[in-house]
Amino acid sequence: MTDHNSSSKPKFTLDEFFDYTSFLSLTLALDNDQTILIQILHRAVKDFALLENGRKDVILLGQLNTEIQIYTQRSAYDPLIKLTGWNETHENLVTTCVESKSTITFIHSSFGAPPEIYCINTIDQLNSAKKVTKENKLFTERNLPKGISYRWINKDDETEIESVLLYPPNKHQEKNLPLLVLMHGEPYSADLNTFRTDWFYIAGMMATEYWLVFQPNYRGSTSYGDEFLHGILEVLIARPGKDVLFGVDALVQDGIADPERLAIGGYSYGGHLTNWLITQTTRFNAALTGAGAVEHVNSWGLADLALYRTYKLGGFPWQVSNRYQQVSPIFQFDKFRTPTYIAVDENDYRVPTSQAYLLKRSLHVLGIPSKLIVFPGEGHILKTIHGMRKLK
Template structure:
C-alpha cells in the first residue's frame, strides 16, 4: 500500500505556551519519513524516506526540501542501503549518516557492515568515513574542529576512535575493555558523556571533561547498582577453528558464578540474531539477552559470533551468503566440538537456543545433529520459501540465498530445515509474537505442526499483541 507524509510547521510562543499554536503545511511527500532535520544553511529540511515493505533499497534515501521554494524536492542519495542516524555538522553544510546494506541479489555490490558517510550539501558529494576500519561502525558524534568521534566494533569490543578530517586513518583512544555507546559531547568545550559496560560492569552513563580522561571516567548514574551486589557469572572470549575452511571463529563464554574455568559443565548455546549483529563485551539485560541469567542457573553459556556477524570484516560477514544456515551452523558445531575436546563441556548435557536469526540457526542445527537435549526457537524460520513470500524484509532473504526461490531452488531446499525435519530428535520450545511480520508467526505454526506429526516433544507459546520484538514480555 502506497503511503505518504505531511510536513507541518508549528509556531509556538515560548513566552506563553498556553496560547494557541499556529500550524501550516510545508508540503506533502509521497513517502513515509524516518528522520527530519532542519539546517539554516540554505534554509533546507533534510529527511530520510522509509518503507514498511523492504523489497529493495529504493524506498530508503535522503531528500531535501528548499524552504524558499517548497515545491523543490531533491533526492540526495542513491545507495543500496538504509540511511539512518542523521546528524548535521556544526556549520550545517554536511549531513553524516550511518548505513545498513540492503543489496538485492541483482545488485552489483555485496552487503557490508554498518558504515559512516558524510554528505556535502553544497556539491552533494558523498564521502565514506572510517574507510580503513575493518570493523563495524556502531555510532558517532561530531567534534567542533572538523573531527569525529567514532564508536567502532572490532571483535567483541566497541572502542572510541577519532577521525581528523580529511585524514582517513582512525586514532584509537586508550579506554577500558568493553563496549562504549550513545556518545554525546558539548560543542562549547571538550566534555563527553557516554554509556559504558563490560562483562564485569553493568551499563551506566559516564562523564569526562576531555577524551584524555577516558580511563578516569566516573559514572554519573547508578541505575544498575543492584548487579554490582550480585555474584555474577565470569566471562571470557573463546576461539576455535572451523575445520572445513580453517576460519577462526570466536564467541563469549559465560561461566556459572564460582565456576570460572571449571570443567565438564552443561552447555547452553545462545545464538544472536541479525545475522548482521554480534555478541559483545558488555553486561546486557535486554529481553532477548539472558545469558547471564542462564549462567546463574548453572549453565556454561556460549554466544558464538558465527559467519555473518559484524566486527570481523566485510568478507567475514559475507561468507554467510549462499550458505546462510549451513556455514554458520558448522561454525557453531565446531565450537561445541572444541569445548568438549578441551574438557570444558559435558557432551551429554547440551542445549541450544536463539531468537530471530538465532532461531533460524537453532531450527537448522537440530536437523543436523541429535546431540542437543533441548532447544529454544524464538521467531525462527522453518521454510525459507514461504518466509521470503511473507516477511516484510524479503530483500535480505533473496540476498542471503543468492536469488529468488525459483532461481536457486536447490539452495532454498538444501538450506531449509523443513525438508530435513524428520531428522529432529530434540524436544523443542517455540516462542513467537502474535503480530510478527519480520519472521511471520506462521513459521512457528508450521514448525510446531511438523514436530507434532513426527512425535517430537514440542511446546509453542504465542505472545499476544507482540511483534518480532517481545518488548512486553512478562
C-alpha cells in the same frame, strides 16, 4: 557516515540488492562537498558524534571483535586513531558544548560491570572518566557470571571463529559444565563483552542458572571483515551452522562442556539456526527456538524483508529453488529427535507465525516432546511487560 545498523538502515547496490559492509564509512568535507572515504575499517561503526573543540573532530564507536571501542579522526583527510583507555563496550555517545565548555558522555559496560553513564570534558581524559550514575549498583553487589573470549577453527575451511563464553558464578574456568548454545539474531550482529538485561538477552540470566553460555559469532557476524560478513551468502544457514557445531566440538574436546548436558537456542536468525541444527545432530538434550523459520519460501512470500532473503540466497525461489530447500529444515524433519520449546509472536511481520505452526505440527506428528507459546498481539519484538517476563 553509516553506522551499519543492519536492516533498519539498508544500503543498496546498483542492482537494487542490499549491500551490507563492515568496512567502509564515509565522511563529508563540508568545506567543498567532497566525499572522502575513511581508511578501510575492519570493524563496524556503531555510533559517532562531533567534538566541539574548534576543530570539529569526529569521535566514533567502532566494534573490534567482541568489544566496542572509541576512535577519533581530526578531519576527513586524517587517519583514525584508536584511543587508549577502557576496553569492553561503549555505547550512546553524546557531545555538548555550552559557553565554550565541552562535555562528552557515554555508557560503558562489561561482563562484570553493569552499564552506567560516564562523563569527560575532553577526549584525552578517557582513562579518568567520571561515573555520573549508579542506576545498576545492585548488580555490583551480586556474584555475577564471568565471561571470556573463546576461539576455535571451522575445520571445513580453516576459518577462526570467536565467541563469548559466559561462566556461571563461582564456576569460572571450571570443566565439564552443562552447556547452552545461545545464538544471536539478524545475522549481521555480534555478541559482545557487555552487560545486558533486556528481554531477549538471556545469557546472563541463564548463566546464573548454572549453565555455561556459549555465544558464537559465526559467519555473518560483524567486525571480522567483509569476507567473514558475507560468508553466509548462498549458504545462509549451513556455513554458520557448521561454525557453531565445530565450536561445540572444541568445547567438549577441551573438557569445558559436558557432552551429556547440551542445550541450544536462539531468536530470529538464531531461531533459524536452532531449527536447522537440530536436524543435523541429536547431541542436544533440548532446544529453545524463538521466531525461527523452517521453510524459507514461505518466509520469502510472507515476511517484510523478501529482498533481503533474495539477496542472501542469491535469487528468487524459482531461480535457486535448491538453495531455499537446502536451508529449510522442514525437508529434514525426519532427523528430528530433540525436545523443543517454541516461542512466537502472533503478528510477527519478519518471521511469519505459520513457521512456528509448521514446526509444532511436525514435532507432534513425529512424537517428539514440544511446547508452543504464542504472544498475542505482538510483532517481531516483544513490547509488553508480561510478554517479556513470560519469555524469560
